[in-house]
Amino acid sequence: xxxxxxxxxxxxxxxxxxxxxxxxxxxxxxxxxxxxxxxxxxxxxxxxxxxxxxxxxxxxxxxxxxxxxxxxxxxxxxxxxxxxxxxxxxxxxxxxxxxxxxxxxxxxxxxxxxxxxxxxxxxxxxxxxxxxxxxxxxxxxxxxxxxxxxxxxxxxxxxxxxxxxxxxxxxxxxxxxxxxxxxxxxxxxxxxxxxxxxxxxxxxxxxxxxxxxxxxxxxxxxxxxxxxxxxxxxxxxxxxxxxxxxxxxxxxxxxxxxxxxxxxxxxxxxxxxxxxxxxxxxxxxxxxxxxxxxxxxxxxxxxxxxxxxx
Numbered sequence: 288x289x290x291x292x293x294x295x296x297x298x299x300x301x302x303x304x305x306x307x308x309x310x311x312x313x314x315x316x317x318x319x320x321x322x323x324x325x326x327x328x329x330x331x332x333x334x335x336x337x338x339x340x341x342x343x344x345x346x347x348x349x350x351x352x353x354x355x356x357x358x359x360x361x362x363x364x365x366x367x368x369x370x371x372x373x374x375x376x377x378x379x380x381x382x383x384x385x386x387x388x389x390x391x392x393x394x395x396x397x398x399x400x401x402x403x404x405x406x407x408x409x410x411x412x413x414x415x416x417x418x419x420x421x422x423x424x425x426x427x428x429x430x431x432x433x434x435x436x437x438x439x440x441x442x443x444x445x446x447x448x449x450x451x452x453x454x455x456x457x458x459x460x461x462x463x464x465x466x467x468x469x470x471x472x473x474x475x476x477x478x479x480x481x482x483x484x485x486x487x488x489x490x491x492x493x494x495x496x497x498x499x500x501x502x503x504x505x506x507x508x509x510x511x512x513x514x515x516x517x518x519x520x521x522x523x524x525x526x527x528x529x530x531x532x533x534x535x536x537x538x539x540x541x542x543x544x545x546x547x548x549x550x551x552x553x554x555x556x557x558x559x560x561x562x563x564x565x566x567x568x569x570x571x572x573x574x575x576x577x578x579x580x581x582x583x584x585x586x587x588x589x590x591x592x593x594x595x596x597x
């Protein structure tokens with residue numbers, strides 16, 4: 288039996304807390320008692336941390352003033368991991384794993400909006416901004432609040448079977464395909480910041496989405512060298528200028544697919560790609576869908592919304 292301790296921190300999203308419990312509980316009903324799930328508040332977890340199994344930090348509300356961590360929980364997580372337990376995080380919970388030093392030298396994911404802050408706060412980790420789920424063996428992380436669904440199915444698949452995971456997904460109407468967070472990301476709010484060079488670089492890229500621009504042009508606009516530009520981007524979030532440009536171009540393409548009837552070739556051109564094959568490759572890598580599949584999915588969603596509104 289796999290012990291799964293869900294830590295109920297102040298501000299925890301209860302939909303995620305009880306969602307994990309319900310999904311794993313349903314798996315137990317299908318395949319026998321495999322997951323021993325318990326919900327513990329922070330004080331109880333600190334006083335009596337589990338001796339083994341999984342300790343899950345679910346998503347919690349982030350204050351406007353920043354992310355506040357309970358240092359007692361950080362210490363308890365560190366001790367739990369030292370005994371061989373596997374810490375698991377969802378969304379902002381990744382900050383606890385990083386603060387405990389458990390993600391140093393490892394990959395980790397969190398909500399795409401928090402990825403830059405997580406990377407700059409803990410430069411020793413590799414933040415996978417686009418991933419919904421990352422399993423490094425010693426730690427497991429899921430990105431986004433609803434990432435608890437992907438996490439729950441993954442745990443069922445890992446500790447039970449693929450068949451059990453598919454059965455649970457069918458019952459709960461959950462997505463079983465691998466998703467990318469970047470199909471949901473919105474980049475506009477990231478233009479401004481504390482670094483004037485980064486702000487100017489981002490603004491230049493947003494203003495020239497459909498143009499062919501190079502690193503040299505971006506650096507020249509900001510009056511810095513390419514090396515300085517790369518260093519500034521890396522220091523803030525580990526993301527290169529070119530990857531940032533790809534992200535905002537793909538977001539722009541998604542919006543065009545959602546709001547216009549333009550062809551894939553037209554959207555590609557207006558998103559800065561003269562090479563349709565390259566556009567399709569990057570679009571699929573970021574969204575998990577080809578441009579045609581994405582447009583079809585949007586049309587189905589709109590049709591469903593129209594039916595529900597009647």
